[in-house]
Amino acid sequence: MRTINPEEEDLMPEVCSQQTDVVTLPANHTVPVNPPPAESSKEDKLRNKKAKDRSHVKSSSVQTSIPVRTPDKQWWFRAHPDPTKSLPVDILEISGGDDEGTWFLDPTVEYPDELTGYIMPAIITLCITSDKTLFFYLAKQSSKSPKESTRYCLREAKKIWVKQRWSPTSKSYNVTPASKLRYDPVWPSIPFSDLLDKAFGDRWIEDASHAVITSLIEPEDDDTGGE
16 A cells, blocks of 8 residues: 655645536537538638639640741750651642642642642651640652751651751751750640641642642733733
8 A cells, every 4th residue: 555655645635625617508508519610601602612713723735736847946856756756748839929838738639740740748757846846847858858867867856855957068957966955855645637737737738629739730821911
């Protein structure tokens, strides 16, 4: 049996003398465990909903048009390594007038023989710049085109970020590898056919009687006979 020393004995009456106030509640009174919050006004509800909706919206931009061209000399770019992202295409190049620019021919259409002299074969390859802009590299395949130089540029661009600059002296491209861009590009998950639609737009010719073709093989005679 534990023996209480005199010091503990002196403290016991003081501790035991402390009383706790007890509040007596009515028999039918219940204390809610989780009291409901105060009712919000319609304005508060609407503002909260708007803020919640904004929190679920992710900011993103959509590229609505994809240029088909050789890359600018200031661009760092990469080429898609998948060979299915390169396609041969026949093009028409128009200089001057309302139809100026590059037109793309549907390969399933039989065009007039007179158009043959205007058609240029080319290869387009999906590429992306360092600022995440897509474009199709247009590599012309005519007898005067720098085909070997272009193939070298694309081969390097499938592995690393590069710039290309035309050299009039060598009549070829000089390729500069990037020293700081080390990451791999993020390619879009959009179907390739949709990318082609954005690239060709309304310059896709699938009618042998298209106005552009007609203007090439049947140019209007501006001679008014001296009137």
